[in-house]
Amino acid sequence: MSEAEILPGQTEDGSLPSVFTEEFSLNLGPQHPSTHGVLRLLVRLSGEIVVDCKPYLGYLHRGVEKILENRTYMQGIRYVDQFDYVSGMLNEHSYVGAVERLMQLEVPRRAEYLRVVVDELSRICSHLVAIGTALLDLGAWTPITYCFRDREEILDLFEELCGSRLNFNYHRVGGVLFDLPEGWVAKCLSFLARFERSLDELEEFVNGNELFIARLVGVGVITPEMGIAYGISGPSIRGSGVNFDIRTYRPYSVYTELGFEPQLATAGDCFARYLVRMAEMRESVRMVRRALEGLPEGPVRARMPHYLLPPKGETYFSIESSKGELGVYLISDGTANPYRVKVRPPSFVNLQILPELVKGQKVADIVAILGSIDVVMGEVDR
Amino acid sequence: MDIADEQGHETPVLRQGRPSQLPSVLEKLPLPNVVLATTETVLNWARSRSTWPLTYGLACCAIEMMATGMPQHDMGRFGVELFRPSPRQADLMIVSGTVSLKMGPRLRRLWEQMAVPKWVIAMGDCATSGGEFWDSYHTVQGVDTIVPVDVYVPGCPPRPEALLDGVMRLREKIQKAGFYRPVELDGPSVEAIMGLAEEGGGES
Amino acid sequence: MRPLISVARRPTPDSRLVAAAEIVRGHLGPRLLSISYQAGDILCLEVDRSDLLATATFLRDAPELRFDFLSCVSGVDMVSHMLVVYHLHSLSNRLTAQLKVKADAREPVVDSVSAIWPTANWHEREAFDMLGIQFNGHPNLERLLLVEGFVGYPLRRNYQLPRRRWPHGRMVEEGGPVDERS
Amino acid sequence: MLPQDYFWGYAFVAIFLLVGVLFAFIAIMMSRVLGPRSTGGDKLRSYESGEVPIGPAWVQFPVHYYVFALLFVVFDVEAIFFLIWANSFRRLGLAGLVEMAVFALVLLGGLVYAWKKGVLKWT
Numbered sequence: 078m079s080e081a082e083i084l085p086g087q088t089e090d091g092s093l094p095s096v097f098t099e100e101f102s103l104n105l106g107p108q109h110p111s112t113h114g115v116l117r118l119l120v121r122l123s124g125e126i127v128v129d130c131k132p133y134l135g136y137l138h139r140g141v142e143k144i145l146e147n148r149t150y151m152q153g154i155r156y157v158d159q160f161d162y163v164s165g166m167l168n169e170h171s172y173v174g175a176v177e178r179l180m181q182l183e184v185p186r187r188a189e190y191l192r193v194v195v196d197e198l199s200r201i202c203s204h205l206v207a208i209g210t211a212l213l214d215l216g217a218w219t220p221i222t223y224c225f226r227d228r229e230e231i232l233d234l235f236e237e238l239c240g241s242r243l244n245f246n247y248h249r250v251g252g253v254l255f256d257l258p259e260g261w262v263a264k265c266l267s268f269l270a271r272f273e274r275s276l277d278e279l280e281e282f283v284n285g286n287e288l289f290i291a292r293l294v295g296v297g298v299i300t301p302e303m304g305i306a307y308g309i310s311g312p313s314i315r316g317s318g319v320n321f322d323i324r325t326y327r328p329y330s331v332y333t334e335l336g337f338e339p340q341l342a343t344a345g346d347c348f349a350r351y352l353v354r355m356a357e358m359r360e361s362v363r364m365v366r367r368a369l370e371g372l373p374e375g376p377v378r379a380r381m382p383h384y385l386l387p388p389k390g391e392t393y394f395s396i397e398s399s400k401g402e403l404g405v406y407l408i409s410d411g412t413a414n415p416y417r418v419k420v421r422p423p424s425f426v427n428l429q430i431l432p433e434l435v436k437g438q439k440v441a442d443i444v445a446i447l448g449s450i451d452v453v454m455g456e457v458d459r
Numbered sequence: 460m461d462i463a464d465e466q467g468h469e470t471p472v473l474r475q476g477r478p479s480q481l482p483s484v485l486e487k488l489p490l491p492n493v494v495l496a497t498t499e500t501v502l503n504w505a506r507s508r509s510t511w512p513l514t515y516g517l518a519c520c521a522i523e524m525m526a527t528g529m530p531q532h533d534m535g536r537f538g539v540e541l542f543r544p545s546p547r548q549a550d551l552m553i554v555s556g557t558v559s560l561k562m563g564p565r566l567r568r569l570w571e572q573m574a575v576p577k578w579v580i581a582m583g584d585c586a587t588s589g590g591e592f593w594d595s596y597h598t599v600q601g602v603d604t605i606v607p608v609d610v611y612v613p614g615c616p617p618r619p620e621a622l623l624d625g626v627m628r629l630r631e632k633i634q635k636a637g638f639y640r641p642v643e644l645d646g647p648s649v650e651a652i653m654g655l656a657e658e659g660g661g662e663s
Numbered sequence: 664m665r666p667l668i669s670v671a672r673r674p675t676p677d678s679r680l681v682a683a684a685e686i687v688r689g690h691l692g693p694r695l696l697s698i699s700y701q702a703g704d705i706l707c708l709e710v711d712r713s714d715l716l717a718t719a720t721f722l723r724d725a726p727e728l729r730f731d732f733l734s735c736v737s738g739v740d741m742v743s744h745m746l747v748v749y750h751l752h753s754l755s756n757r758l759t760a761q762l763k764v765k766a767d768a769r770e771p772v773v774d775s776v777s778a779i780w781p782t783a784n785w786h787e788r789e790a791f792d793m794l795g796i797q798f799n800g801h802p803n804l805e806r807l808l809l810v811e812g813f814v815g816y817p818l819r820r821n822y823q824l825p826r827r828r829w830p831h832g833r834m835v836e837e838g839g840p841v842d843e844r845s
Numbered sequence: 846m847l848p849q850d851y852f853w854g855y856a857f858v859a860i861f862l863l864v865g866v867l868f869a870f871i872a873i874m875m876s877r878v879l880g881p882r883s884t885g886g887d888k889l890r891s892y893e894s895g896e897v898p899i900g901p902a903w904v905q906f907p908v909h910y911y912v913f914a915l916l917f918v919v920f921d922v923e924a925i926f927f928l929i930w931a932n933s934f935r936r937l938g939l940a941g942l943v944e945m946a947v948f949a950l951v952l953l954g955g956l957v958y959a960w961k962k963g964v965l966k967w968t
Contacts, residue, residue: 099904106894107565110514110544114521115562117896124907135808136562137518140595140824142793143817147594147824155591162519178702181674206522225529232526242526243519243616305731305754308782321732321754327704393705393750393761395734406737406748419737421750429785455518458559458808502879545892561810565895571886594824596817597809600834 100128103440107136111214111444114454116428118443125439130432134425137458145418150176150250150385153415158244160403160422160456164203166195167398169248172418174329175394175405176250180387187375188252189331193368194265195247196330196396197361198235201272202228203399204312204354204361211351211448212283215292220282227275230268237261250385252378262369269362276358283351293348297434297446300345307430311401311423312353313450317345323397335367347449354451386413400424400451422456499638506550506576507633509538510626513549513573517556520583523616524555532619537626546573551629552606553622557585557592558599570606578609578633580625587611674703683758686727691718701761709763712773719779722751722760729753730760733780738771738790740819745771745796766796775801793818912964916956923952 105111105118112118115136121129141160145153157172158165170192177184184192209224232242237258239247247254283289304314314321322339324332340356342349389411395404401423410416427450434446488495496504512534516524527534528542543549546569558566570579581602584590589600602608609632612625676684684698684706696709710718722730730751739746749762766773775798777783787798788807795816798804806813815822826837891898930937930945959965 097905098907101902101904101906102900104893104896104899106896107562108513108515108544108569108895110542115517117894119899124910135806135810136559136565137557138559138561138597138808139557139592140597140817141592143822143824144592144595159519163522181702222530225526226531229526229529229531242618243523306781308733308780310734319754321752326752326754326757327759392701393735393759402734404735404750406735406750408739417737417739419735419739419748421735425785426782429782498879547892559810560813568887568890568897569895571883571888572890572892575881575883588829593827596822596825597813600827 098123105443111447112454113210113447113452114457116447116452116454116457118431120435120440120443122440127435127438127440127443130435130443132428132431134428134458137454139459141459142418142420146414146416149413150387150415153418154248155244155246157420158246160420160459161203161398161400161424161453162243162455163206163453164199164399165243165245166192166199166247167203167396167403169245170196170330171394171396171398171403171405171420172407173248173250174396175392175407176385176387178394179390179392179407179409180250182251182379184252184379185376186331186373187256188377188379190368190372191253191257191377192248192330193332193335194365195235195238195245195253197364197368198231198265200399201358201361202231204358207399207448207451208279208283208351208354211445211451212289214444214448215289217282217289220279223275223279223282227272230272234261234265234268237264249378249381251381252376254378256377257372262372265369266366269366273359273362276355276362280355290348292441292445293351293449294344294346296347296438296442297449298344298346299430299434303430303433304345307433308426309401309430311397311399311427311451312350312357313401313427315339316342316350316353318343321402323395323402327395329394329396331368332364335364335371337364347445350449350451384413386411395421398423400453400456401427420459422459424452424454424456425459428452428457500634503634503636507538507630509540510551510578510629510633511541511543511549512539512551512553513546513569514542514544515552515554515569517554517558517562518583518585520555520586520616523619524553524582524622527619527622532623534619534623534626537623537630539626546570549573550576551578551580553580553582554586554602554606554608555582555616557590558602558605559597560599561597563599563605566602567605576633578629579606580610580612580622580629581608582612582622582625583617584613584615587613590615676700676703676706679756680704680706680758683728683756683760686725687722690721690725694718704759706758706760707763708760709765712764712766715762715764716774716776716779718762719749719776722762723779727756728758728760729755730758731755731780733776733782733786734759736776736783736786736790738794738796738818740768740794742768742820744768745794747771747773747790747796749776771796772799773797774799775804777801795819909964909967912959916959916964919952919955923949 100121100123102119102121105120107115107117117133117136119131119133120127139159141156145156148156154169154172157168160168205224205228209221212220235245236242238261239245239255299309299313299317301314301317301319304317304319310321318341320339320341323329324337325339338360340353340360342352342356387409389409391406391408393404393406395402397403402421403423404421406417406419406421407415408417431447431450435443438446516522526532534540539551546552550573552570552573554566570577579602581587585592585598586602589595589598592598593600599605610625610629612621614621617625680700684700687706687708688695688698691710694710694714696711697707698709699707701707708718722728730753732752732754733749734752735750737748737750739748745766745768747764747766749764751760751762752758753760764773771794773796775783775787777787777798778800784802785807787796787801788804790796791798791804792807792809793816809817828835828837891902926948927945930941934941
């Protein structure tokens with residue numbers, strides 16, 4: 078049997094295996110409803126079972142880290158919003174926090190409380206979008222409309238506070254930009270009360286629904302060791318029972334005073350991650366309520382020179398964004414522009430485990446797993 | 460393809476104020492309930508009231524586009540109801556977000572695969588002109604260098620109302636457009652336009 | 664101009680961090696090029712390129728340290744040399760460490776730690792893509808973020824951003840991306 | 846009905862058929878006449894979410910999907926017969942019941958055979 082006559086998949090002695098099947102490669106490409114943005118998955122299937130999955134990134138790469146090196150610290154806050162564009166406030170907090178840590182700057186307590194309020198509201202927005210789109214990918218049209226209805230109310234609060242719905246530009250080095258407008262606290266508290274009822278409504282949709290239980294329970298299980306080895310952080314790792322939450326692991330801001338407890342689940346599958354996100358939203362509501370009730374008086378921003386010149390040096394500061402540990406490694410050479418800003422985006426790291434989870438599963442489960450890992454491409458591609 | 464649409468009709472200065480219920484080109488006949496109109500008007504009237512967008516969310520503007528599609532702002536009232544994932548069934552491509560160099564050829568391919576008559580809305584500063592990434596090494600400075608754009612919606616991200624205004628302007632533009640002649644898609648490939656290496660068939 | 668803000672006071676490092684530092688100094692001894700504390704709660708180490716893998720396995724497996732969570736691998740172009748910085752968390756002992764490795768500025772080559780922490784895979788591919796740092800032993804070191812035909816390493820200091828102007832609305836690109844080396 | 850009317854009856858049927866066919870034909874042809882077409886570029890290349898399709902789509906698919914579909918068709922048709930029989934259940938009486946039982950048992954035998962062959966076992 079010369080080389081040419083052997084058909085692909087044919088055994089040496091020339092007999093065809095009993096059932097000869099070929100693999101089929103498919104592009105879940107950049108423009109796909111379930112990839113939450115421009116992510117391309119080159120998937121090799123044998124029938125319905127996924128044999129291999131290779132993610133391709135870079136479709137939204139804008140070179141923000143290089144641009145940040147050509148902008149002053151003040152201008153850079155604008156670009157940091159674009160990383161995780163569903164929870165803008167958390168990105169700004171990480172960048173601004175890194176500069177403050179570099180300068181060992183004391184931020185006024187009122188500013189810290191305001192930061193907790195806007196961060197947790199931003200986290201609720203992000204979880205609402207995450208859960209809404211994950212369920213939309215499984216074919217449920219109604220939950221996303223409920224999620225976006227609540228999110229609109231938060232965006233109205235943000236717009237009243239800092240004038241923008243998505244790219245807030247609200248944090249400043251040394252505090253925050255504006256103080257709370259009149260009546261904002263009352264509006265926010267009434268929203269929180271309504272929001273807890275709509276969370277129960279959302280849970281009615283999903284927890285009892287055997288469709289979602291069949292699609293999400295036992296799918297894409299992340300074991301604690303695998304999660305830590307792959308550097309997974311955020312709700313994805315807390316779904317597997319690992320108590321890793323930056324707000325308690327390396328406490329920053331005033332989370333310890335507000336008595337924050339991380340939310341955990343043990344199963345580690347898609348449903349556990351969904352439960353962790355729902356529990357985190359309730360915890361965020363408690364945080365915002367406590368922060369608003371205990372809001373201290375005082376200035377909203379430390380007295381800062383107009384022309385900000387942080388000292389030479391480097392620092393690594395990370396916060397708990399809605400997707401996981403959002404770290405900023407900042408090197409400054411004493412000039413007005415940062416020398417190097419390396420961002421550790423949680424989505425970029427959490428996405429690495431997708432090929433591991435997807436092998437051997439069915440094609441439809443890729444969508445469920447990707448929805449549960451909650452990836453935002455602005456953060457993955459930077 | 461210049462900025463004016465294919466038939467060379469300059470976009471007329473849009474009348475402000477309430478868009479008329481009945482396109483003014485219809486002639487009212489004395490007979491009750493009988494209206495005379497050219498096929499072109501009826502076709503454009505139908506096309507302008509039901510432009511189905513392609514699910515093409517790139518970046519932050521995609522979240523605002525989704526918010527516009529949701530019940531509060533409800534793009535569906537204006538016919539932009541169903542987000543079609545496949546370009547074969549979509550008439551309108553809302554480019555919402557930053558188009559990177561890697562995404563450019565794909566965007567052009569998606570646009571070519573859409574069925575004529577098709578329209579493009581460049582949503583947000585990044586799609587209109589590269590926006591805040593004006594000096595980025597990996598961003599296409601404006602979608603109109605790749606595909607012909609009909610309506611530009613400024614803003615970063617534009618508020619849902621701004622996108623709705625863009626949709627209304629597109630409506631009036633479609634209503635006034637003449638008969639849609641077949642589009643010949645020759646001309647240099649996108650890679651040549653963007654000076655990138657000719658993209659192979661992708662790795663197997 | 665003298666910065667108006669109070670000069671950074673050196674916060675005292677907490678006891679567990681100092682204990683961890685002693686263990687590392689005991690184990691590595693002369694191979695440890697430098698050890699310091701960053702703002703009191705990050706242990707900064709620097710080792711030579713050759714014994715990076717040994718240090719990494721020690722940091723992960725030592726019972727008192729157990730830095731099992733690699734948070735971030737960053738490549739930095741310090742013009743005189745290339746720097747690869749690893750940030751590590753120890754979930755059980757609640758410690759954070761930073762490991763620095765210097766590499767040559769023109770042809771940076773560093774051993775890959777993706778065997779020790781699988782999460783390093785994409786971090787290193789991104790550092791290779793952006794700065795051209797070669798990682799020996801990396802399973803598939805290829806381009807991750809940039810477009811297929813991209814020339815040059817954007818995050819290097821000698822890579823200038825394209826300078827663009829928009830006279831009368833038409834874009835004019837004066838200096839294109841400049842990268843003398845490639 | 847007069848003899849010559851007899852043939853007129855068929856004329857109505859013919860007209861009815863003609864109008865039906867013409868109506869469908871015009872509806873389909875209308876889009877070809879009025880709707881423009883764009884050709885060239887990547888228009889005719891198969892759509893794979895923006896990418897160039899990799900590898901042929903006509904591959905040797907695992908066979909059990911096909912066999913499962915066959916089984917479904919068989920039992921779908923069986924359901925139709927059950928429906929018809931169920932409509933006039935009382936009038937058919939015992940004879941109808943026995944016939945349908947035999948019919949069902951034969952198909953059940955087929956199902957058991959397929960089951961034993963492991964067709965239903967999804968990999």
